[in-house]
Amino acid sequence: MIVSVIGESIATPLNEKYAYEVGKLLAKSNLTLACGGLGGVMEAASEGCKKEGGTTIGILPGLNPSESNQWIDIPICTGLGYARNVIVARTGLVVIAIGGAYGTLSEIAYALAEDKPVIGLNTWEIMKNNSFDNKITRANNAQDAVQKTLEKIAGKG
Amino acid sequence: MIVSVIGESIATPLNEKYAYEVGKLLAKSNLTLACGGLGGVMEAASEGCKKEGGTTIGILPGLNPSESNQWIDIPICTGLGYARNVIVARTGLVVIAIGGAYGTLSEIAYALAEDKPVIGLNTWEIMKNNSFDNKITRANNAQDAVQKTLEKIAGKG
């Protein structure tokens, strides 16, 4: 079973730490990691996952597998540019969003549009008509994010 | 010059009214309208634009031009499903977002990621780290939205 981790490619130290820990905990839970395959949150999560013996998928914007970070086992070369974000959002059973720039927001939006659970860790809040949209499940730390991911997967079983 | 209008496919009466007026005002300003080609905000904006003699482009999720609403002059058949949202966001020089569900949020995010001006009319607010992101330019009504669109286009000239 695959979980997608999305987040900024130039990450704050806190978000990198979160991502690394999430990657480790996903591997410990025997979950495969999918991400956009590049730097920042993607790289930190991939490193954590690999160091714990997990499997990592990188869904790349370009044509060349060597553009992926060094922790990617399976590079998927889309050649679609940032339109590949939608495939990252779709490939995980659950999406964990950490920090994030606008690309991350697009992935959150695609996941929510398709009723896929989104776990948010230090990421965007979205509001409409002056009230918060509560479809993103908030996590307080990496452990909490993976715990809530496992609950979402179990709930779909 | 093309302006994209994005928004919910099942729209509130207020958002449909906004969309219709925006469509009319875009046509009056000699701007071409691009949208997702389906119902709700997309249809109302297309109707307004056509009734004022404008030109309308519908960037469709499916393979069949007949899936577009009746006000579309130029159906683009992507066959990409909702991944076509990214093309709607990219094709306009400016994006006007009216109301909107998660699909609209994905289009806003893509436009912002590519530094394209987004005018928001009764649509999503986005926040990070407890502060509002101010990259969406807020409009109070259809006239204001098109006025701000014209200013953005002039500013890029």
Place this chain on the structure above:
Amino acid sequence: MIVSVIGESIATPLNEKYAYEVGKLLAKSNLTLACGGLGGVMEAASEGCKKEGGTTIGILPGLNPSESNQWIDIPICTGLGYARNVIVARTGLVVIAIGGAYGTLSEIAYALAEDKPVIGLNTWEIMKNNSFDNKITRANNAQDAVQKTLEKIAGKG
């Protein structure tokens, strides 16, 4: 009604002449031209169409409308790179292939896969099991190509 013209971006003089004439004849038949928006066959067909007063759509690989050739009225910015070929193939009711490199072959294949009529003018032949596939309708010149296009459109009516 939209007809797609596909073909090589660096074209032989013969193929450019064919493309220019096809563009003119499509405009004379009140058909809108869609193409990939760049050079070679795409540019010559667009020029012919515009000089006869027709309308031209360029479905671009990149993000910037200014990458289109000068004869494009409606630039669609996909940002999908050469994966945008599939949208060119899908947007026309009929596809006219002139000359062509491998990108053109991909568009022919997509059109045939979706049972869309393909008119071939000096373009690829495809064979399987030592016999020619006869799904591409062969044309001898530009006039013949547009005549056969009109017949295909009428036959679908």
Place this chain on the structure above:
Amino acid sequence: MIVSVIGESIATPLNEKYAYEVGKLLAKSNLTLACGGLGGVMEAASEGCKKEGGTTIGILPGLNPSESNQWIDIPICTGLGYARNVIVARTGLVVIAIGGAYGTLSEIAYALAEDKPVIGLNTWEIMKNNSFDNKITRANNAQDAVQKTLEKIAGKG
């Protein structure tokens, strides 16, 4: 290293046998298999690969990992419909085409357009100006196809 196997979803017994053997031989060579994840050639190749202990990637047209055949380890949910063909062609270092309908031809064309080696086993021939295009490397059987794949990979090293 990943090799893509492409081919018809409703396959002849001969092509299924070829695909099954190719899958086995790829696994024996420690190569990962990527395919479109569905039936026919895709399923037979995946089965052969799994029975030899290999790893299989299915790049799916839809949103649901359960649409993949039972031999897929890693389902990538593109939601792009048949436009996902381009990602299959791009993800392998080499593409092996077995039999094939028009979708397979589109993948061959994309691979050739990007100068990726294509090994053809009982598949399309393509001609231009009355001469065969010799960019597809012909194989006589499964063993030959995988042998030539290994040579192409070595040649790029």
